[in-house]
Structures are given as structure tokens and as C-alpha cells.
Amino acid sequence: MTRKSNLLLLIFLLSLLNGTAQELSFRTVSVENGLSNNFVKTIFRDKASFIWIGTLEGLDRYDGAEIKSYSKKKSGIKEAVNAICESANGDFWLGTETGLYQFDKKKETYNKVKLDKEDVKVLVLLALADKLYIGTNNGMYICNVKSLSIKHLVTGKNTAENLISGIIQGAGKEIWVSTSDGLLRLSGNDAVSGKFRLNAPNSEGYNAFTGLTKVGAVIYLGTKSKGVVCFNMQTSVFYPYGEIGNNLILNISSDDKNMVFAGTDGGGLKIIRLKEKKVETISHDVDDPSSISSNSVYSFLYDNKKIFWIGTFSAGLSYNVNSAGKFKNFLLSKKFYSQNKSIRSFCFAPNGDKFLGTRDGFLAVHGNSIESFKAEQTSFKFLRANIILAIYPLNDKLLLGTYGGGACLFDKASKRFSDFIANEDFQKGCIYGFSGDSRQNIWIATLNGVFCYNSGSKKLDHYTGANSGLINSEVFSVKVDSKQRIWAGTVSGVCFRDPKTGTFSIKSFPAKFVNKFKTTFIYEDKAGNIWLCTEKGGLFKLDAQLKNFVNYTIANGLPDNSVCAVVEDNSGDYWISTLKGFCRLSGKTGIFQNLYLSDGLPGLAFNPAACYKSATGELWWGNEKGLIYFHPDSIADKKEQPTVRITGFFLSGKEVEVGNGSPLLQAIETTSEIELPHRQNSIGFKFVALNYANPANNQYACMLEGYDHEWKQLENRNQVYYDKLPAGTYVFKVKLMNSSDTQSSIGQMRVVIKPYFFMRPSFIGFIILVLGIGVWQLRLFRKRKKKKNQDAVENSKVLPEEPHEKYKGSKITEDEGLLIKNALIGYIETQKPYLNAELKMADLSQQIGYSAHDISQVLNQYLNQSFSDFINAYRVEEVKRRMSDDIYSRYTLTAIALQSGFNSKTSFFRVFKKVTGKTPADYFKDLRAQ
Numbered sequence: 001m002t003r004k005s006n007l008l009l010l011i012f013l014l015s016l017l018n019g020t021a022q023e024l025s026f027r028t029v030s031v032e033n034g035l036s037n038n039f040v041k042t043i044f045r046d047k048a049s050f051i052w053i054g055t056l057e058g059l060d061r062y063d064g065a066e067i068k069s070y071s072k073k074k075s076g077i078k079e080a081v082n083a084i085c086e087s088a089n090g091d092f093w094l095g096t097e098t099g100l101y102q103f104d105k106k107k108e109t110y111n112k113v114k115l116d117k118e119d120v121k122v123l124v125l126l127a128l129a130d131k132l133y134i135g136t137n138n139g140m141y142i143c144n145v146k147s148l149s150i151k152h153l154v155t156g157k158n159t160a161e162n163l164i165s166g167i168i169q170g171a172g173k174e175i176w177v178s179t180s181d182g183l184l185r186l187s188g189n190d191a192v193s194g195k196f197r198l199n200a201p202n203s204e205g206y207n208a209f210t211g212l213t214k215v216g217a218v219i220y221l222g223t224k225s226k227g228v229v230c231f232n233m234q235t236s237v238f239y240p241y242g243e244i245g246n247n248l249i250l251n252i253s254s255d256d257k258n259m260v261f262a263g264t265d266g267g268g269l270k271i272i273r274l275k276e277k278k279v280e281t282i283s284h285d286v287d288d289p290s291s292i293s294s295n296s297v298y299s300f301l302y303d304n305k306k307i308f309w310i311g312t313f314s315a316g317l318s319y320n321v322n323s324a325g326k327f328k329n330f331l332l333s334k335k336f337y338s339q340n341k342s343i344r345s346f347c348f349a350p351n352g353d354k355f356l357g358t359r360d361g362f363l364a365v366h367g368n369s370i371e372s373f374k375a376e377q378t379s380f381k382f383l384r385a386n387i388i389l390a391i392y393p394l395n396d397k398l399l400l401g402t403y404g405g406g407a408c409l410f411d412k413a414s415k416r417f418s419d420f421i422a423n424e425d426f427q428k429g430c431i432y433g434f435s436g437d438s439r440q441n442i443w444i445a446t447l448n449g450v451f452c453y454n455s456g457s458k459k460l461d462h463y464t465g466a467n468s469g470l471i472n473s474e475v476f477s478v479k480v481d482s483k484q485r486i487w488a489g490t491v492s493g494v495c496f497r498d499p500k501t502g503t504f505s506i507k508s509f510p511a512k513f514v515n516k517f518k519t520t521f522i523y524e525d526k527a528g529n530i531w532l533c534t535e536k537g538g539l540f541k542l543d544a545q546l547k548n549f550v551n552y553t554i555a556n557g558l559p560d561n562s563v564c565a566v567v568e569d570n571s572g573d574y575w576i577s578t579l580k581g582f583c584r585l586s587g588k589t590g591i592f593q594n595l596y597l598s599d600g601l602p603g604l605a606f607n608p609a610a611c612y613k614s615a616t617g618e619l620w621w622g623n624e625k626g627l628i629y630f631h632p633d634s635i636a637d638k639k640e641q642p643t644v645r646i647t648g649f650f651l652s653g654k655e656v657e658v659g660n661g662s663p664l665l666q667a668i669e670t671t672s673e674i675e676l677p678h679r680q681n682s683i684g685f686k687f688v689a690l691n692y693a694n695p696a697n698n699q700y701a702c703m704l705e706g707y708d709h710e711w712k713q714l715e716n717r718n719q720v721y722y723d724k725l726p727a728g729t730y731v732f733k734v735k736l737m738n739s740s741d742t743q744s745s746i747g748q749m750r751v752v753i754k755p756y757f758f759m760r761p762s763f764i765g766f767i768i769l770v771l772g773i774g775v776w777q778l779r780l781f782r783k784r785k786k787k788k789n790q791d792a793v794e795n796s797k798v799l800p801e802e803p804h805e806k807y808k809g810s811k812i813t814e815d816e817g818l819l820i821k822n823a824l825i826g827y828i829e830t831q832k833p834y835l836n837a838e839l840k841m842a843d844l845s846q847q848i849g850y851s852a853h854d855i856s857q858v859l860n861q862y863l864n865q866s867f868s869d870f871i872n873a874y875r876v877e878e879v880k881r882r883m884s885d886d887i888y889s890r891y892t893l894t895a896i897a898l899q900s901g902f903n904s905k906t907s908f909f910r911v912f913k914k915v916t917g918k919t920p921a922d923y924f925k926d927l928r929a930q
Contacts (some may be wrong), residue, residue, distance in 0.1 A: 025290040032069035032318030034890040038309025043301040044084035049690040054081030064692040085125040095122030106666040119796030126167040135164025166211035178209035198238040211252040222249030244270045244279045263297030270614035292318040321693045327600035330627040343622035347391040357388025382408045402433030437480040445478035469504040471495045479522035489519025518607035526566045533563040556591025565611035569632040577606035598693025644747040653835035653899045673750040679854035689736045705731040707851035719898045724838030727755035820858045823848045834874040837903035875901040875913045893920045
């Protein structure tokens with residue numbers, strides 16, 4: 001037997017251990033989000049960090065917030081886009097079913113480059129220097145990107161050899177090409193210098209390659225029925241890689257280091273880890289909405305931000321919103337997975353057993369087994385509630401505090417429950433926390449004060465506001481510190497019990513200390529500082545002597561002012577959980593680093609007091625989506641913030657398209673200045689931070705220099721509007737404000753609004769004359785209009801006979817009321833000021849020439865509406881109109897609402913349902929059904 005045969009036999013006998021990929025959560029975008037078609041054929045990330053998607057029906061672009069479809073434009077390509085690439089000079093190239101297109105991203109236009117006498121199908125593209133390599137169903141074409149001259153390279157004698165499935169650059173100037181019937185090597189002068197086929201027994205199907213990639217000196221090729229085949233470029237030897245779990249490979253790529261990615265038809269995405277010699281699978285799970293959308297992976301991109309972009313046959317594009325390896329969700333074999341379970345409390349035994357309190361019962365984990373206990377099970381009658389707020393080890397038992405079911409004991413050996421104390425507070429009350437002192441006392445936080453239980457004498461003492469100085473009997477946290485002071489966090493602040501006096505007090509706190517917030521967790525760090533986690537008040541730090549304090553809030557960098565827990569790690573940094581996010585506070589610099597779903601967190605909502613630091617330094621946290629853990633050393637400081645791009649420009653609430661006659665002569669992303677006539681002075685901007693993970697987390701601030709005096713906080717809104725700007729020159733700037741330690745790039749654009757006239761001295765006399773004549777004519781006109789309106793009033797039955805009770809003493813007449821009403825409605829319907837989310841009564845008063853008081857009286861007395869209801873009714877009608885207009889079909893309902901004048905998603909949903917009786921989604925569904 002030859003050496004080659006021995007090698008082939010050995011490879012065939014070896015099989016790699018298959019497993020599941022590291023825990024990743026995926027988001028999917030599809031036709032419902034604006035994608036042209038759910039069949040995603042290619043994915044590309046450009047130099048500006050936008051994601052371009054080639055679909056069965058054209059080209060789309062994704063920025064993390066929305067899809068921009070180029071196939072729906074008049075000049076757009078509506079055929080399948082199979083390949084996308086960008087050459088060194090910035091040119092953008094598309095390979096389609098009918099040929100090659102040069103796409104101008106600035107002007108958003110297409111130029112077809114003729115390859116042959118007839119259309120050919122372009123399947124793959126590779127841009128190198130000034131050359132573009134074009135793989136088609138008719139061999140290889142090579143295009144000079146400067147001159148657009150074309151060279152046709154016939155790569156074989158049969159159809160299969162001329163069907164190009166992949167192109168990569170090898171060593172030096174070598175080009176390697178996979179076909180449906182073998183592997184080709186092109187020399188530096190673009191001539192075929194070698195043809196290679198796997199000629200071995202039972203090798204049929206091994207040469208039908210679907211793509212190729214390389215790591216080191218080895219090329220990895222996907223096949224149509226034989227899995228992955230390897231080719232050593234130095235020895236020119238083929239060999240099958242081994243079993244990967246699916247043999248129909250649709251595409252193949254790599255990270256150039258250790259990972260090879262194989263998209264399969266029906267088997268999901270296979271990740272081949274070369275050094276570890278194992279295969280992992282990312283697949284669709286019908287029971288997991290955070291999994292990829294389909295197992296038919298027709299396109300794949302692993303970008304420079306280590307994001308997996310997975311294009312499917314009929315289920316759109318999926319991509320991961322977190323990073324693998326940083327945060328982990330507690331996994332127990334295949335029997336228990338804590339994800340999506342709300343972990344309210346937990347306790348770890350020395351032998352490794354884990355006890356978890358959830359919002360839906362108590363869990364005991366031992367080795368590879370898990371048992372669940374719920375109050376409804378009659379055999380656990382002493383467990384009276386399923387919300388387990390606290391767990392405390394007591395000898396060989398666990399003391400459980402519940403919400404509404406008091407406290408009970410759990411015997412770890414017998415797995416039985418028993419009463420802790422037979423009184424109403426400990427059978428029906430809410431027990432929030434436990435803390436032990438040096439005298440065998442257990443201090444217990446309840447909604448009926450603080451209890452002290454001595455585990456030796458079994459004595460129970462009860463402290464309330466009436467007998468001990470406790471500032472409030474609703475106690476949510478308790479902590480015994482190193483000085484044996486008993487801290488009690490109540491619904492209205494914190495106090496502590498001095499062991500010398502035996503009473504609770506607030507007298508020793510520093511001057512100006514704000515002590516009014518609900519305190520849900522109290523922590524002492526290594527230096528003796530006391531940390532108070534409050535609801536809505538942020539995080540407080542008191543020094544050990546209680547002489548000074550610091551209050552950290554959103555303004556300092558916290559993700560939210562409702563803080564759940566804080567833990568100091570071994571390096572002196574503090575990790576802080578909140579109801580809306582997670583962060584690290586540097587003990588050295590005092591700078592915050594916020595962490596998001598993109599960093600691997602399964603969810604942003606944490607639970608109060610649910611935290612623990614292990615002996616090895618790992619940190620564990622109770623989250624609404626599971627029990628998560630990590631080692632602080634695995635979380636690197638963020639040095640890079642995403643790029644902020646301006647992606648849309650609006651005039652009078654309508655987004656402006658590129659084209660002749662438009663203020664936008666080229667794409668907004670490449671526009672630095674816009675000039676507008678004076679009448680186009682109601683403008684708006686749309687923007688996005690290109691981090692993709694969770695756009696809802698992005699907090700923006702903007703400033704229109706020349707109009708705004710300071711940065712305006714927008715929270716998570718990615719659109720802003722300015723109404724009726726005076727003539728002048730402005731610079732719009734927007735930045736990301738997710739954390740205080742680093743600042744993202746600032747997107748900016750210059751806007752010039754020209755005045756109506758050039759103020760030349762020669763015009764002054766003429767203008768004065770015209771104004772004089774105009775004033776005289778206006779008076780005549782008003783007299784005629786007044787008489788005409790008076791005649792109309794006499795025949796009008798709109799005004800009520802009796803004035804509104806509130807305005808009985810008003811001097812406004814019915815005639816004047818009708819004049820104001822007509823002026824108001826006329827201005828609203830012609831000028832549409834309601835598109836401005838910041839519209840105020842004073843603005844209308846200034847425009848129509850009547851006082852705000854008179855306008856308010858007309859609205860209340862003659863239209864029976866408040867100012868808010870009057871304006872919002874027009875905004876609802878504008879939303880309904882835009883829902884019916886196909887021009888706005890690519891926008892989300894929230895985007896349409898913001899363009900129509902609403903300032904938030906919440907107010908939009910509330911007002912729309914109030915006016916129409918339906919939610920926006922239901923109304924839109926009914927509209928489409930009609």
C-alpha cells in the first residue's frame with residue numbers, strides 16, 4: 001500500500017468529536033424587517049462597517065437598526081446578487097445572475113460591465129490590487145478596475161471545469177481556484193499553471209468543489225456530497241478532512257488562524273477548530289428563539305469584529321448579538337440550562353452543590369442531577385411560595401426566604417422542608433435577606449421590620465420603627481459589617497444599629513447624605529467602605545468612618561439608577577449590576593465601563609442582592625435570563641467605540657432620496673454639506689452607531705451648532721428634527737454616549753439655509769415701498785375678510801350657544817372665536833407644524849397672530865379638545881397616511897411615528913390606540929388585509 005493510500009485510510013478512520021458551539025444568541029433580519037428576499041446568497045462588510053446583503057431579489061444594506069433596500073429603487077437591481085466585493089480604490093462590485101455590475105455607493109447607481117457577448121452568471125469575486133477576479137459559470141474573467149478591460153480565461157474543457165465556485169490568493173502572486181471538477185492554480189501572469197484532482201479509489205464526488213479557503217499551507221475545500229477535503233499546497237496532496245456531521249457543504253471560509261467555517265445544507269454551520277481537532281455546530285432550535293433561523297446555511301461571513309453572519313435559504317440573515325467566551329450561563333450537562341430562568345438567589349455548598357432560588361421554585365443541583373421543588377407540590381407543604389428571595393446556610397440545612405410564604409428550612413441530605421419559626425411573619429410574610437454576626441445571631445430583613453434569631457438559644461427578637469429607631473419597617477436588605485454594626489436597608493433609606501447603644505440610628509451619616517431611596521443591597525468592601533444599592537437613587541459609597549460619601553448615577557456612567565448589587569474583585573475593581581445593564585467601576589481611575597449584550601450578557605435585567613465571588617475569583621450573578629458567571633480577567637477594557645454614521649436626512653418629515661433635483665446629490669453617508677433654500681428649513685437627521693449587537697442600548701447625544709447651546713440627550717432615539725430654522729449656517733453633530741470612559745466618533749454634517757433675498761442696499765428703498773403698499777392692502781383685505789367671515793358666522797352652527805364655563809368672563813366673541821379657529825386649522829393643515837415633536841402652544845401663537853390664551857379657549861370651548869389631543873390627532877392621521885404609502889414600506893412603525901411628530905414609541909402607541917381604538921400593529925395588519 002502506498003504512502004498516499006495509508007494517509008487516506010488513516011484520515012477516513014479518524015472522526016472528530018462533534019459538539020455544540022459556545023453559547024451565542026442570534027438576532028434575525030428578514031423580509032419583515034425590510035430585506036428584499038429571505039434567500040441570502042452573499043454577505044459583505046465594507047470599509048465603513050456597513051453590512052451588504054446579496055439576496056435572490058437584489059441588494060440590501062444593514063446598519064444594525066434598519067435595512068436599506070437598493071432593489072426597491074427605480075434604478076435598482078432586482079435579480080439575484082451572488083457576490084460582493086470592494087477593490088482597493090473603493091469601487092464596489094456586484095456579481096449577479098446576468099453579469100458584473102460596478103455600483104457607485106455615492107450616487108447609488110449601477111454600471112454594467114460587459115464580460116462576453118452573452119450574459120454570464122457571476123458566482124464569486126476577488127479584488128487584488130488593480131485586478132478583479134471574476135468566477136462565473138463560463139470560466140474566469142479578469143478585469144482591470146482602472147480601464148475596465150476584460151480578459152477571459154477558459155479554465156477547462158467541460159462545463160464542470162468552467163464553473164468557478166471559489167477564488168483565493170495563495171503564496172505570493174499565486175491564485176487558487178475551485179471548480180465543480182477540480183482545483184486550479186494560476187501563476188503570476190494569470191495563466192493556469194496547475195490542475196489538481198483527487199484520484200483515489202471511491203473518489204467520485206470529491207472533486208465537485210463548492211468553495212475553498214486556506215489556513216497556513218493547507219487549502220480546505222467544500223464538496224457537494226463528501227464533506228471537507230484538504231489540499232497541501234507544498235506537497236500537492238489531497239486528503240479528506242474527516243467526519244464533520246454533514247457532507248453537503250454550500251460554502252467554506254476561515255479566520256486564517258485556527259477556525260474553518262462550513263455552511264451546510266440542513267446541518268447548520270460547522271466550526272472546525274484545527275488545533276483542538278474538534279467540530280462545533282451552530283444550528284436552528286425550534287424551542288430557542290435566539291438560535292439561527294435555519295440550518296440551510298447558503299452564505300457566511302466571520303467579520304473583523306468576530307461576528308457570525310449567517311445567510312439562509314429561506315429564513316433571512318442571522319447574526320450573533322453577543323461574544324462567546326466572556327460571560328457564561330450555568331450549564332448542567334443536557335438536563336438543565338439556566339438560560340431564561342429568573343435567578344433571584346443562590347447558594348453554593350463546599351462540596352460543589354448549587355442551590356438556586358428562582359421566581360418559579362427552588363432548584364437543587366448535585367453533580368449531573370437536578371431536582372425542582374415548587375409550592376404546589378403537596379409533599380413540600382412547608383415551601384409556601386415559589387419566589388425564593390434569599391438562601392442562607394444554617395448548619396446542615398438551608399434557610400430559605402420567600403415572597404409571601406415566609407421562611408422555611410431545607411435539609412440538604414433528606415431533601416425535605418420544615419418550618420423555621422411557627423409565627424405569621426415566618427409563614428406568610430416576605431423575607432428578603434439574612435446576615436450573620438459573631439454571636440450566632442441571624443439578622444433577617446422582612447416587610448415587618450428586622451428580626452434577630454439566635455441559632456444557639458433559639459431566641460427571637462423583633463425590631464420595628466416603634467421600638468428600635470428603625471426608620472421604616474419595610475426592610476429589603478440587612479448586613480452585619482466588620483464592626484458588627486447591623487445595617488438595614490428600608491423602603492425609605494438606610495440606618496444601622498450600633499452594638500453599643502442597641503438602637504438603629506441615622507445620626508452618624510455625613511452632611512448632605514441623601515437618605516431617601518429604597519435600599520435593596522448593602523455591601524462592605526476590603527477597605528471597610530459601605531456600598532448601598534438603591535432603587536432609582538444610584539449607588540452610594542460611604543467610607544469606613546462614615547465621614548464622606550460618593551453617589552454614582554447615570555451621569556457618572558452607571559447604565560441605570562436602579563442598582564441591584566455590587567462586588568469587589570481581587571484586583572480592586574467593582575462590578576455593578578442594575579435593572580438595565582451591567583458595568584465595571586475601576587478602583588484606580590473611577591471610570592465606568594458598561595457591558596452589553598454584544599459583550600456576551602444573556603440579558604440586561606439583573607436581580608437585587610443576587611451576587612457571589614468564588615474562592616477562585618469568579619463572579620456569579622442572578623439575571624432574569626439565567627445564572628451567569630465569568631472571571632474578571634476575561635473582560636478586557638474597551639478601547640474601541642463603534643463608528644457613528646448619519647444615515648438619513650429629512651425635509652418636513654420626509655426622508656430625502658439621492659437624485660437630480662434633490663438637495664442630496666450623493667448618498668448621505670458621503671455628504672459633508674447640504675445647501676437649502678429658505679423655505680426648506682424644517683430638517684431632520686437619522687443616524688446609527690455601527691455596533692450591530694443591540695441598537696436599543698445605544699444612547700445618543702446631538703448638537704446643531706448655531707442653534708443648540710449644548711449637547712442634547714436623545715436616550716435611544718436615533719432620529720432628531722428641527723423645525724423652521726432661521727437662515728444661516730449650521731453644523732449637526734451626533735455621538736454615542738454609552739459610557740463615560742470612552743467617546744465614539746462624532747458624525748457631523750454642515751447645513752446651509754439660504755435667506756430669501758441678498759440684503760443689498762439698493763433693495764432697501766424698494767422693500768420699504770413694497771411693505772408700505774402691502775400693509776395698506778393687508779388692511780383692506782382684512783376688512784373684506786372680516787365682513788365675509790361675519791356673514792359666515794351668521795350661518796354657522798358650529799359654535800355652541802353658551803360659552804364654556806371656564807371662559808364665561810372672557811372678552812373673546814363668537815366671531816373672533818371662529819376667526820381664530822379657521823386661522824388655526826388653516827395653518828395646521830397647510831404648514832404641518834405637528835411634524836415637529838417639540839411644537840408648543842407659543843409656536844402656534846407666534847405664527848397665526850393670536851395669543852396662546854385665545855387659542856386655548858377656542859380649542860377647549862369650540863373644538864372640545866386640549867392642545868395635546870388636537871395636535872396628536874393630526875399626527876395619527878399623518879401616520880395612517882404614511883402606512884398606506886408604499887414609499888414608507890421599508891420603515892418600521894416607530895420610525896414612521898417619529899417622522900410624524902411623536903417623540904417616543906410609548907406616547908405613539910398610547911395616542912394611536914386612543915384615537916383609532918386599535919394598536920398600530922393591528923391597524924397596519926387590517927390595512928394590508930384590505
